[in-house]
Amino acid sequence: TGLQMLLCFGGMAGLSRKEIFDKADALLELVEMSQWRDTKIKKYSKGMMQRLGLAQAMLNDPDIVFLDEPTDGVDPIGRRQIRNILVELKKQGKTIFLNSHLLAEVESVCDRVAILDRGHLIKTGPVHNLISMKPSYQVETVELNGEIIEEIKIAFPDAVVEENKITVTLDDEYQINGLIDLLRQNYIDILSIVPHRVSLEDSFMQLIRGGNNAE
Template sequence: NDIRIKEKIGYLPENHRYPDFLKGGEVLDYFARLSAVGKSRRERNKTELLKLVNLEKWADTRIKKYSKGMQQRLGLAQAMMNDPDILFLDEPTDGVDPIGRKEIREVLLHFKEEGKTIFLNSHLLSEVEMICDEVAILDKGRLIRHGTVKELTSPSKTFRIQTSKVTKTLLAGLKPHTIEMDQQNSSIQVTVASQKNLNAIIDHLRKNDIDIKGVVPHKQSLEESFIEILKKDIVEE
């Protein structure tokens, strides 16, 4: 309940709504006054933030004429009017088109570079992967995994080997070294248990005069990791 702590926090709820009759600049001014931000500081922050979220030309336009993306960007500016150290953002890119998501992402990365701590709640895991340093995965209110984005998207044991054409007989010779294998045109995708197995596959291909044009590890996306972790948690239950 300490007001000094609240002064350091900015918040943007999901599905936020501002009165249609207010103008963009008035919204920022109103919420800054609720946070007891002084007049000169309000004006300075309002000017800087409207420019940052690319709404400076819309400051005197009523909210009813704002698109969903514009309202989301205005919401980010509102959450920053008291210059908080910590931001809590609930689905800030929900319902926004790809261009709008990119604009919001750039704003969040700007806040991050300024040293702000951002708690981002989102189902758009590709956005989380591009913005966040650490991720907590929740299921029905339970924390089931926590780690850095790098830890949760570490390279898997799946590789795509780009080759010249491979016969079915040759593929059969690779099978003992793989967990899974799939051929697509001029490439073979293999999942192996260890580096030793991958080396054995490469040796077998070379032994049979197959040109290897590249071996590309498959990096697991955050979304793929999320699904895998969730499935594992369900099985363990």
């Protein structure tokens, strides 16, 4: 059972039986597994196994925890439960090293991030710095012709034009005025300008593309 597994690992860690029971109760409650403490592990879902693993990792009350893809193969509800657990551990003052390819998850949990590309560290820093690297906008206009699209591409090489929508990532937010002026000079009516929130995944792709271009 889940409780028996914690008793086993707690014993190997040198904890007394009373210490293990006291910690097991608190940890199983933390990972929302109290009601399944006496259920055979073979009946656990992948998410339940991952949460039990987190409880096991916390038996010794470590200051630092290393987690490798803790939500791999877990359904959306299970992923949210695990994220909530990680946030709670962070509130308790734990330092958590999280390795994950799910960048939205990293963004919602982590304070700092290190981005690796083929084994090389290409960027590190606070998450809020990385997700605000470059401002991005989506501009909706009336129909664009080939000539104006070409002008947009020359002025803004990274712009993505799809029918009457232009998505552009800029080095400075004030550069959007240049696009507005270009459209007005060509008598293109602007229907809307919507700031596009740059996610950690967006920043990751920018960095990877930049690294590849540098090669």
